[in-house]
Amino acid sequence: xxxxxxxxxxxxxxxxxxxxxxxxxxxxxxxxxxxxxxxxxxxxxxxxxxxxxxxxxxxxxxxxxxxxxxxxxxxxxxxxxxxxxxxxxxxxxxxxxxxxxxxxxxxxxxxxxxxxxxxxxxxxxxxxxxxxxxxxxxxxxxxxxxxxxxxxxxxxxxxxxxxxxxxxxxxxxxxxxxxxxxxxxxxxxxxxxxxxxxxxxxxxxxxxxxxxxxxxxxxxxxxxxxxxxxxxxxxxxxxxxxxxxxxxxxxxxxxxxxxxxxxxxxxxxxxxxxxxxxxxxxxxxxxxxxxxxxxxxxxxxxxxxxxxxxxxxxxxxxxxxxxxxxxxxxxxxxxxxxxxxxxxxxxxxxxxxxxxxxxxxxxxxxxxxxxxxxxxxxxxxxxxxxxxxxxxxxxxxxxxxxxxxxxxxxxxxxxxxxxxxxxxxxxxxxxxxxxxxxxxxxxxxxxxxxxxxxxxxxxxxxxxxxxxxxxxxxxxxxxxxxxxxxxxxxxxxxxxxxxxxxxxxxxxxxxxxxxxxxxxxxxxxxxxxxxxxxxxxxxxxxxxxxxxxxxxxxxxxxxxx
Numbered sequence: 001x002x003x004x005x006x007x008x009x010x011x012x013x014x015x016x017x018x019x020x021x022x023x024x025x026x027x028x029x030x031x032x033x034x035x036x037x038x039x040x041x042x043x044x045x046x047x048x049x050x051x052x053x054x055x056x057x058x059x060x061x062x063x064x065x066x067x068x069x070x071x072x073x074x075x076x077x078x079x080x081x082x083x084x085x086x087x088x089x090x091x092x093x094x095x096x097x098x099x100x101x102x103x104x105x106x107x108x109x110x111x112x113x114x115x116x117x118x119x120x121x122x123x124x125x126x127x128x129x130x131x132x133x134x135x136x137x138x139x140x141x142x143x144x145x146x147x148x149x150x151x152x153x154x155x156x157x158x159x160x161x162x163x164x165x166x167x168x169x170x171x172x173x174x175x176x177x178x179x180x181x182x183x184x185x186x187x188x189x190x191x192x193x194x195x196x197x198x199x200x201x202x203x204x205x206x207x208x209x210x211x212x213x214x215x216x217x218x219x220x221x222x223x224x225x226x227x228x229x230x231x232x233x234x235x236x237x238x239x240x241x242x243x244x245x246x247x248x249x250x251x252x253x254x255x256x257x258x259x260x261x262x263x264x265x266x267x268x269x270x271x272x273x274x275x276x277x278x279x280x281x282x283x284x285x286x287x288x289x290x291x292x293x294x295x296x297x298x299x300x301x302x303x304x305x306x307x308x309x310x311x312x313x314x315x316x317x318x319x320x321x322x323x324x325x326x327x328x329x330x331x332x333x334x335x336x337x338x339x340x341x342x343x344x345x346x347x348x349x350x351x352x353x354x355x356x357x358x359x360x361x362x363x364x365x366x367x368x369x370x371x372x373x374x375x376x377x378x379x380x381x382x383x384x385x386x387x388x389x390x391x392x393x394x395x396x397x398x399x400x401x402x403x404x405x406x407x408x409x410x411x412x413x414x415x416x417x418x419x420x421x422x423x424x425x426x427x428x429x430x431x432x433x434x435x436x437x438x439x440x441x442x443x444x445x446x447x448x449x450x451x452x453x454x455x456x457x458x459x460x461x462x463x464x465x466x467x468x469x470x471x472x473x474x475x476x477x478x479x480x481x482x483x484x485x486x487x488x489x490x491x492x493x494x495x496x497x498x499x500x501x502x503x504x505x506x507x508x509x510x511x512x513x514x515x516x517x518x519x520x521x522x523x524x525x526x527x528x529x530x531x532x533x534x535x536x537x538x539x540x541x542x543x544x545x546x547x548x549x550x551x552x553x554x555x556x557x558x559x560x561x
Contacts, residue, residue, distance in 0.1 A: 005031060009040055016043050019195055019233055021050035033060065038067030042080065049087070052240075052269065058087055069107075075116050078107035082119045092276060092309075115151040118144045118160070125163050129170050137167045155197040158187040162204055169208060174395035178214065181205055189224050198228060199238030206245040213355040213391070213401040215252060215437050222249045240269030240277070247281050252401075254440040254477055256288045279308035283315060290319050291441065293480040311336070314363035321367055322481070329367045330376075336360050337380075354391055358384060358402050365409040369416050377416065381409040404433035408446050415453050418526045424453050444473035448486065458504010458535070464490065498558040499542045506560055508535040513552040513561035 012027035025047035028040060036044060045061035048054070061084055068077035081104035088097035101123055108117050125140035141163045148156035162184040168177030187193055188201040202225035209218040225242040232238075243266045250259035263281040270278040286301030298319050302312040313336040317329040337360055361380045368377035384406035392398045411426030427450045434443035447470040454462035467490040474483035501509065504525075511521045518532045525532075540546060543554050555561035 005035055009036070012040070012043060012047075016047060019050075021047045021233065025051050025053070029056075033063050036063075038064045038071065038073070038076065041067060042076075045083070054087060054091065058084060061087070065103075074107045074111050075114050078104045078111070079116045079119070081107060082116070082123075085123070090274065113147060113150070115147065115153045115156060118147050118151075118153065118156045121147070122159065122163060125167065129167050132170075134167055134171045137170075138164065141167060154187075155193050158184050158193055158201060159197060161187070162201055166204070166208065169212060172394050174212060174391070175397075177208075178212065178217065178395070181208055182217075185221055185224070188228070195232065199242070202228065203238060203241045203245075206242060210245060210248055211355065212395065213358065214395075215249070215401055215439070218245065219249050219253065219438075222246050240266050240274070243269065244277050244281050247284050251284050251288060253438050254473075256292070256477055260285055260288055275308045276310070279305045279310035282308065283310050283312065286312070286319075287315050290315065290322060291477070291479045291482070295319060295322060314360050317363055317367060321370060326367060326371050329363075330371060330373075333360060333364045333367060337364060354387055354402060358387065358405050361387075362405050362409055365412060369412060374413065374416055377409075377413050381406070381413045384409050399433055399436060401437060401439070404430050404437060404439070404442065407433065408442070408449075411446070412449050415449055415456075418456075420453055420457055420526065424450070424457075427453065440473050441477055441479065444470040444477075444479075444482070444486075447473075448482075448489075451489065455503050458502045458507065460502045463503070498560065499539075499554070501539065501542060501560075505535050505539050505542070508532060509539055509551060509555050509560055512536070512539075512548055513555040 008027050008031055012024045015021075015024040015027065024043060028036060028044040028047065033041060033044070041060045041064035045057045045064060048057035048060055061080055065077055065080040065084065068074075068080060081100050085097045085100040085104060088094075088100060105120060108114070108120060111117070121140045121144035125137045125144065128134070128137035128140060141160055144163065145157060145160040148160055161180055165177045165180035165184060168174075168180060171177075184201050185205045188198045188205075191198075193201065202221065206218060206221055206225060209221060222242070222245050225238075226246055229239045229242055243262055247259050247262045247266060250256070250262060263285045266281040267278045270281075282301050283305040286298045286305060289295075289298035289301055298315075302316045302319065306312045306316075313332055317332045317336075320326070320329040320332070337357075361384045364380040365377045365384070368374070368380065384402075388400075388402045388406035391400065391402050407426050408430035411423050411430055414420075414423035414426060417423075427446055431443055431446045431450065434440075434446060447466040451463040451466035451470065454460075454466060467486050471483055471486035471490060474480075474486055507525060508521060511524060516524070518529045518536075521532045522529045536548075536551075539551055543551060545551050545554060552561070
């Protein structure tokens with residue numbers, strides 16, 4: 001006769017089979033670990049993990065491991081030990097993780113070839129990659145693939161492709177790595193994998209996309225990952241892990257309300273067990289608050305992100321700049337850059353990979369220009385350009401976030417150096433890239449610099465158009481301080497000068513009234529004498545005068561001198 005316990009276990013196994021993890025968890029948890037076999041403890045561990053009860057998952061899996069060891073089930077014990085390694089590693093508890101990886105080796109090394117040994121080669125590949133031993137890492141990935149193929153594991157074959165992609169990316173072979181990454185992600189998209197590996201592939205792939213500053217891929221695969229999450233039972237532990245990448249994408253592409261909402265959900269889902277990833281969502285929220293003008297909230301969010309282990313730079317430095325604390329901003333960025341934060345292949349406050357350092361350098365340019373330190377701004381812009389060119393060589397693309405950022409920085413520095421002929425083409429190129437990438441806030445910021453350049457060149461209409469476009473974007477995003485700045489500048493540009501003179505023509509007329517020659521005016525405005533003569537002809541025509549003396553008299557009588 002079937003007992004109540006046996007019936008509950010059967011029901012729990014059936015629930016796990018159809019991925020009703022909350023039901024499976026309740027049934028097995030109510031029985032208690034003492035009444036469960038190692039296999040049922042493993043199911044309880046899985047159910048606890050899927051329902052975000054990570055500590056309970058670890059406890060149940062530890063019990064399953066002990067039961068398998070006592071029964072002499074080496075393969076099952078080895079897999080349980082490896083899963084404990086993974087769970088402890090995800091939680092940032094590296095000491096325990098290392099110990100469990102060692103136990104997994106002990107259990108699996110002497111076993112005949114089995115699919116569980118793939119996990120050991122996976123760990124070996126990642127460790128070799130961290131050491132920069134890329135040939136060794138590729139060798140481990142090949143052995144992992146051979147075993148997975150012979151054992152018929154579609155899941156681990158797809159994961160092997162992802163591991164190989166990771167090695168190539170770390171080695172700097174970005175185009176090749178991203179191509180392999182696409183293949184692994186397609187396995188997930190096509191529904192070829194188990195749920196556990198589908199989520200795993202999506203999370204690792206999205207992390208790689210953002211580290212590579214590949215916004216187009218990040219947008220595409222984030223949408224796919226979240227659609228998969230939505231199709232899964234509500235107790236899907238991957239929701240929070242994938243959602244943080246959706247926050248990044250929504251923040252970049254200008255959907256700030258969605259980004260803030262997703263960030264709040266991410267924190268709810270992840271804070272109990274994965275504070276480091278939740279901290280990234282909090283950091284991104286701080287950036288939105290800063291640009292929306294809520295500086296107190298931004299300060300609190302940066303502080304919270306820092307408490308959870310996320311370095312708050314460069315966002316905190318930009319907050320200090322908004323508060324007028326420029327010296328503090330500059331000092332913090334110098335320390336972050338000197339420490340190599342955001343560098344390729346490392347974790348940092350600015351984020352891993354080249355995008356992290358790119359953000360630090362871009363902030364350094366902005367802060368240095370605010371301080372009037374053109375040399376420091378130029379040094380940071382030069383490094384950005386060098387990084388973008390190197391990245392172009394690796395990924396075979398010149399239309400990435402790095403290129404847009406580097407070109408904007410160089411254009412801003414050239415404008416500050418009063419080199420309009422160099423600044424304007426750079427700024428237009430950056431604007432084109434940001435628009436192509438679909439990043440509206442950065443595009444609007446470039447428009448602000450373009451407006452200043454147009455006004456300096458005497459093109460009031462061009463300045464007006466750029467300011468109007470920038471203001472519209474800032475208003476749509478809710479970037480109130482930037483919208484107010486654009487509106488104030490637009491008001492100045494829209495004020496009509498006497499005689500319908502342009503800003504540049506008014507500048508020339510003022511210098512003429514001050515006794516300037518064509519040569520001295522050209523030097524003062526950094527334009528050619530021919531351009532000065534052309535402006536003078538336009539001025540004479542608009543004012544209906546025929547001499548410099550008459551133009552000077554007009555300037556004095558109309559408040560232009």
